Amino acid sequence: MMTLHSIVLNEEKCKGCTNCIKRCPTEAIRVRNGKARIIENRCIDCGECIRICPNHAKEALMTNIDDIYGYKYKVALPAPSLYGQFKEPPESILGALKNIGFDYILEVAYAAEITSYCISKYLKENNIKRPAISSSCPSLVRLIMLEFPGLIANIIRVESPMEIAARIVKRNLSKELAVNENEIGVFFISPCAAKMTAVKNPIGTKKSYVDGVISIKDIAPKILKHSKDIKVELTSSSLGIGWAISGGESRSAKIENALYVDGIHNCIQVLREIERGKLNDIEFFEGLACPGGCIGGPLTIENLYVAKNRIKKIMDSLPSSPKPFDTADVNNLDSYMMDEEIYSTSGLTLDKDLNTAIKKLTLIDKIEPTLPGLDCGACGAPTCKALAEDIAMGWASEMDCIFILKNKISSLAKEVADISSKLPPTIQYEGRNKNEGK
DSSP states (O other): OOOOOSEEEOTTTOOOOOHHHHHOTTOOEEEETTEEEEOGGGOOOOOHHHHHOTTOOEEEOOOOGGGGGGSSEEEEEEOGGGGGGOSSOHHHHHHHHHHHTOSEEOOHHHHHHHHHHHHHHHHHHOOOOSSEEOOOOHHHHHHHHHHOGGGGGGBOOBOOHHHHHHHHHHHHHHHHHTOOGGGEEEEEEESOSHHHHHHHSOSSSSOOSOOEEEEHHHHHHHHHHHTTTOOOOOOOOHHHHGGGSTTHHHHHTTOSSEEEEESHHHHHHHHHHHHTTTTTTOSEEEEESSTTSGGGOTTOOSOHHHHHHHHHHHHHTSOSSOOOOOHHHHTTGGGGBOOSOOOOOOSOOOOSSHHHHHHHHHHHHHHGGGSOOOOOOTTSSSSHHHHHHHHHHTSOOGGGSHHHHHHHHHHHHHHHHHHHTSOOHHHHHHHHHHHHHO
16 A cells, blocks of 8 residues: 655654654654654654654645645635644634635535534444544544454444545536536635545545645745734534534434544554453544644644633634534535445565565564663654564664673673783783783
């Protein structure tokens, strides 16, 4: 499977500090020769490395704002989390998007309400394994594909609100304007890099209907500049806006027996419990990679607690139930379902040749017990097991472990001391003769 990621390393900024290797949830980062490197087939674009890097050496490759002008008709899809980033009301934020240059706006919060309806319907009509797992967070889905392939069958086959919004707006506008869909550029305003990866490398579908993903960080200065120009009416309800915070999807889909968890490391702990069969009494699991939910995305600009407070205030000011959906938007719900299988991905391919792979696996099992088991990260790998894998792959050596290196140096020092005390007879005799001649 080809991997196309949106998080990359800026080598010039990287100081090789090893902070990132300990926080990466999938052990996708190593530090070698004083620089970090990302192992592509292990990366899930969760953005933890962006959060933790003190040197800002991990960067998100997002769509440039100027790219919108390559389309005749420009559409903005603002994520619900966008509204929590500013003191200005949502109507002013939407108005700013218009002034920036977008011709049309479709709130992803509106699409989230339709997604919630689809999820509720899907759970009633399909005998899916419990707990059913939300497919809305692309990092969580990629995590399952990589680390928990046995749970792929639990994933709900409903597209994300971003994709549903893109499909709705392209279909409706192409009919309304009598133009080809290719003339309509649809851009998601995103709190995370994972959505960019979901567009470049879709999961469960042949192609994405989104043409670009612009980070909140990049567009925020322009929004602030134009936030007082005009206002655009907000059309979504509190349920759609609530998708910005953890638990919003469960509440919107009206699933009472739901478990919602935010933060990728917390999600891993719960997925392990699900894998062990301990949470079969739960109907729905909503896992979000970012702390607090999408409001805590690595490409946001506001403290997540401040943003959460703003989102809740907006929710309190809006109707508690959505307006009736446009008939065209819910006329064919099947079009919002994933149309391809989700497959497991391999985090570490030892070798294409089976015999060579078995030899490397045997070598890993042999090397690991010789390592200290402290998982200190000083070697540039997150754990001793990961170092054993790297050694077997030829990416590292045992001397990268500072404890083994220390013992080796101590052993060599002792050996040198022992040798120096045993001088050859000729040198010893010469020394005696010199002493005797004095």
